[in-house]
Amino acid sequence: MLAGAKVALTVLSVLVLAATGYYWGRIEEFRASLTTADVIGGLEERPADGAVDILMVGMDSRTDARGNPLSDEQLRMLSAGVSDGELNTDTLIMIRIPNDGGKAYAVSMPRDSYVDIPGYGEHKINSAYLRAKNDAMERLEEEGVTDDADLQVRSNRDGAKKLIATVEQLTGATIDRYAEVNLLGFYDITKAIGGIEVCLKAPVDDWRSGARFPAGKQNLSGVAALAFVRQRHGLPNGDLDRIVRQQVFLNGMAKKVFSQDLLAPGSDTLDRLQDAIGKSVVLSKDWNVVEFAQDMMDLTGGKMSFQTIPVGTPDLDTPEDGSAVEVDPDEVQEFVAGLVGTKATSSPAPPDDSSTSPSQITVNVRNATGQTGLADSVASSLADEGFTRGEVGNAQARERTVVRHAAGEQALGQQVAESLGGSVLVERDENLAEGSVTVLLGSDFSGPGTNNGFAAKPLLRLDPARTAQQDQPDANGCVN
Incomplete structure (x- = not known):
């Protein structure tokens, strides 16, 4: 599931409304329809770590944003193959926006990354949420809470807090905003906007995800789109190729929303989006989406780059969790800090040695x-x-x-x-x-030796850095 695309659509939709003035009377109604959760403290105006960091999470959940179980009909509708496990976090993307207004980064973290989960030891990162949620459910039931929807919402809050703490420990970043989306939302949102065009290098037929597509360009929405972004079996690089698919899908979705034709006066798209987002998106409390959307105006104009944290072997043998993706927290923190031109350590640089020729x-x-x-x-x-x-x-x-x-x-x-x-x-x-x-x-280089001061860098890169096992889109934008 693609949390990044869904949450980005929420933000970008509000942005288009605010920027164009088409629906000023609807903005407050749109914002009021969102579900919020108190999982993060207040946001300083300029975070000390050099950037505003937003954690976007895709949940393989069988409940809606308000804790209500999905109906049998909805579950059948969403059946894009076999579930990878209820309430595992299928998608983890951190949007890093530098304080200085520089290029923003969408940093993906493989769901099977083997990390230290505070209080639980080393496990796959996608289990952090569920481990804390299960413990919270048990505690709340012992305290006498019986309403199932209330149990779901309150235990989800504990799950989100534990996931945030795990990501902060891994990356060295301080998460300032949190957004969570479920399976139903992805289905409804992609249907609402008329699908997204994707391109495959080769045909695929995977019964686990339900991904059965020919090679070449095609427009996907609903169940087909869900299968496209969830498939990892049968791909040359497994979960790493799935991350590339998710990043390409996010790019296509952002471009489509910013075309502005989608939300032109007279369109019923906004009604469908508002309904879909209200059922599927949870945002951290006190997040002024309208103000933030206005700050994100440049993100699809060459000022956002898609990246993936550096990883080691994708087949790390673990004591309890089977095969996992190896990650080095020191290397991840160095990489994340480098995205805003800061270092993961605070030791001062030694003075320049002017005697060296x-x-x-x-x-x-x-x-x-x-x-x-x-x-x-x-x-x-x-x-x-x-x-x-x-x-x-x-x-x-x-x-x-x-x-x-x-x-x-x-x-x-x-x-x-x-x-x-x-x-x-x-x-x-x-x-x-x-x-x-x-x-x-790198593609940001514009120093001596370049042509006219530029390294011919593309407006939007889709090749995650430092991931040797990960493919990238070909010249036609096609992926595995």
């Missing part, structure tokens, strides 16, 4: 942008400044440019970074030899 620094350059010849061009530019030319080649596609230095030689990395324009991330690489620096050129 550029000729004493060997610089390797790796092109991770896809732009032909960029690494050679940048390496030549650095050589013209006196640096010793090292190895030149290509690397896994990435969004952010980084300069890596050997242990204890941050000054050398800073020296190279300044020659590249000074606005790149500098980090340590234990595998580098003394006197060596490696430059990984």
Whole structure:
């Protein structure tokens, strides 16, 4: 299930209303229809960690947003294959919006990531919510709570809090806003907007998810859309390919909403959206969606990039949870902090060593942008400044440019970074030899050696960074 697409549609729909002035009289009614939960404290105007972080969660839930069970008819309608487990969090996406107004990032976390869940030990991250919810249900029943809908809503709140704490511990970010969506919402919302166009590299036929599609472009909504974003069996890279599908779907949904034709005067789309969102979306308390939507105006105009946290083996053998996705919290925190140009640690950088001559620094350059010849061009530019030319080649596609230095030689990395324009991330690489620096050129690079100051970066990237096992859309936008 695609939490990101559903919640983004909620926010973007309000934004279109506010920006165009079509339905000013309906905005308050739209906002009043949302279900809220007190799972996060107040939001500071400028969060100390450098960004506003929104956790968007897709739930494999058999109840609606108000805790009422879905009917047998609704469950049959949603039967896009076999459930992966009731109340597991199928989708986890953190939207990171820098305080400085820079590019926003949608960061996916694989549902099977093996992490430490506070109070429960190491387990798959998608079980954090359910573990806390089950304990809360037992406690509430012992306290005498008997109303089933009340039990569901109150225990869900505990589940959300535990999931938030788990994500914060993994990423080092402070979650400022929370949004949760269930299966029914995805079905209703995709039907309401007339579906989303997707493209597959090859045909698929998976009985578990119900995904049975030909190769090529096709418009999906309802059960078919649900099957598309839930399939992971039969894909070359399993859950990592499913994440790419979800990110592509989110991109298509955002673009469709921002076309503004969807909510033009006289359209009944808003009524259908309001009904669908009211039944399926839970937002953290005191989240002014209208104000936030106005701040997100640029997100589909080249200022949002889709990423995935760095992962290790996707087949990690665990004591209790079977096969899981390996993650290193230190690496994840370094990656997340780097998205807003900050470091995961607070230790100050050592002073610049002005005695080091550029000729004493060997610089390797790796092109991770896809732009032909960029690494050679940048390496030549650095050589013209006196640096010793090292190895030149290509690397896994990435969004952010980084300069890596050997242990204890941050000054050398800073020296190279300044020659590249000074606005790149500098980090340590234990595998580098003394006197060596490696430059990984991301699509954000616009320094020396580029054509007209730009690295020919696309408006919207769909290739998650630092995930070697993960494919990316081809030239036609088709995915596995």
